[in-house]
Amino acid sequence: MNVHAPALADAHLPDEQTSAFARDAIGDLSQHPKRLSPKYFYDATGSELFEAITRLPEYYPTRTELGILRDRGSEIASIIPKGAALIEFGAGSTTKVRLLLEKCAFAAYVPVDISGDFLHVQAEALRRDFPDLAVYPVAADFTTPFTLPAAIRDMPKVGFFPGSTIGNFEPHEACRFLRSAREILGEAAQMIVGADLEKDERVLYDAYNDAAGVTARFNLNVLVRINRELGGNFDLSAFTHRAIYNRERHRIEMHLISKKPQTVRMLGTSFSFRPGESIHTENSYKYSVDRFTALARGSGWRPRESWTDGNRMFSVHALVAD
Ligand code: AVJ
DSSP states (O other): OOTTHHHHHHSOOSSHHHHHHHHHHHHHHTSSSEEOOGGGGOSHHHHHHHHHHHTSSSOOHHHHHHHHHHHTHHHHHHTSOTTOEEEEESOOOSHHHHHHHHHSOOSEEEEEESOHHHHHHHHHHHHHHOTTOEEOOEESOTTSOOOOOGGGTTSOEEEEEOTTGGGGSOHHHHHHHHHHHHHHHOTTOEEEEEEEBOOOHHHHHHHTSOTTOHHHHHHHHHHHHHHHHHOOOOOGGGEEEEEEEETTTTEEEEEEEESSOEEEEETTEEEEEOTTOEEEEEEEEOBOHHHHHHHHHTTTEEEEEEEEOTTOOEEEEEEEEO
16 A cells, blocks of 8 residues: 555646656655665756766766777677667667768667657658658667567678666676566577776766766756656755775665655655765665676676776677577
């Protein structure tokens, strides 16, 4: 029995996505310790803030992965069959996928993302720049099973999951995701996955505690969304961004820390905070090449090739369905 059901049932929320956000936020803020899912960072403002993060001097992952895709483009192209369909799990900016599309003779591109609006804008731009490419956007949550467009049924399939987004999952969830991707893509599929590497703690720390405070604004944006979309009354100046490296668990953790004792309301429910109490908003797991390939092996994939940059900051893995 969900004790919050009455408050939620009374709330007039505009759509199913907002209702899901409300259920998750109320459930997660009722946990000890409190938490919120990182998937709620990405409204329009959050996506813009993330784009700004990727340009920060301290945030190395995006430019390092782009460098690997650029430098290894012809090697990647050589293992991809002609006429294949590229299926991207989660579609943000198209910078990375463009590198693959330029090097490899893909017949189709299938971006899969919850945010349908963004998908269609990006799809139009790609159709213009790659006139021979068929683009079939799918609006779906890529962490749950979805159906591929019928038009790509007979094409070889290549999954693409860049950006170390896999680092947001707990290791057992990453395993479940890779298994589900294997199911969706089918026999003989391949997959290209980016994973951030474990490294000097100072470098990791700085990447999530940038001097300009963009990551702090990105983190706080989830409270802005609760205030706007769920009628919350979070005082943004009463919470502070904290990112730490948890060495035992190989992960960066992001938290929002309450600066004082306070009570916050949303949708008829109150949440009390002790001074110093945290809302755990994100984990970003860091892998070694060996730990990542072991994870892939245990999830129905055979690692075919792993590429890193010269400083071993980031890794890109080619996997083949087992
Ligand atoms: C988009 C999940 C890869 O974990 O580095 C960036 C998100 N969080 N700065 C990451 C993020 C704080 C990013 N991922």
